[in-house]
Amino acid sequence: MGTIKGFKVRSSTDVFFALSKYRKKKQEHFVVVTLNGNHTVINTHTVTIGLVNKTIVHPREVFYPVIKDLAVACIVCHNHPSGVAEPSGEDNEMTESLVKASKVLGINLLDHIILGKDTYYSYGNEGKL
Numbered sequence: 158m159g160t161i162k163g164f165k166v167r168s169s170t171d172v173f174f175a176l177s178k179y180r181k182k183k184q185e186h187f188v189v190v191t192l193n194g195n196h197t198v199i200n201t202h203t204v205t206i207g208l209v210n211k212t213i214v215h216p217r218e219v220f221y222p223v224i225k226d227l228a229v230a231c232i233v234c235h236n237h238p239s240g241v242a243e244p245s246g247e248d249n250e251m252t253e254s255l256v257k258a259s260k261v262l263g264i265n266l267l268d269h270i271i272l273g274k275d276t277y278y279s280y281g282n283e284g285k286l
Contacts, residue, residue, distance in 0.1 A: 164198045166190070169279035172232055172270050176201075179236040180272045185212040187235040189219050191228035192267070199226045209238050214251050216258035223264055230265040234272060242273030244280075252280055 161175045172190065175198075179186050185207040191199040202222040205212050212235065223231045233255060235248075244252075252269045259266035268281035280286050 161190070161198050161201055166192060166196045166198065166232065166267075169268055169270055169277065169282055172234060172268070173272065173277045176234055176270075176272065179234070180274055182236050183238050184209055185235055185238060187212050187214050187219075187233070189222055190232045190234065191223050191226040192230040192232065194229045196230060196267070199228050204233075211247070214255075216255055219255060220258060220262055220264060224262070228264070230267050231259075232268045232270065233266070234268075234270040236272040240274030242271045242276050242278040244271055244278055249285075252285065256286055 164175055166172060176188065179188065187204045188201060189204055190201050193199055200222070204218050205214055207213065219233060248271065255269065256266055266286060268279055268286065271278040
């Protein structure tokens with residue numbers, strides 16, 4: 158994929174617009190954006206494609222492309238096909254698991270963004286990372 162390679166991420170809003178193609182997907186897509194030390198995008202990887210209301214995500218699959226890209230930071234993102242960007246209980250549990258794994262690996266997880274139809278939810282902006 159890698160359509161936003163070289164893009165410098167300054168905010169969650171940047172990610173919302175850069176990954177806007179996922180807002181209209183009819184299935185959940187879980188994506189990891191790998192970043193260098195300057196927060197410039199190295200690559201974008203689709204980790205998993207799920208159902209209309211759920212996808213299975215494991216830290217092993219999320220951080221594999223981050224390590225492979227020699228990234229120092231990442232942002233994870235997934236869409237809600239319903240168009241509602243509010244996190245579910247499963248989203249909160251998954252985020253907690255990813256935060257723990259990122260600390261063990263020494264990789265800075267900058268944000269987890271949920272894409273809705275016209276808006277987004279940022280765990281980083283909400284102070285939940």
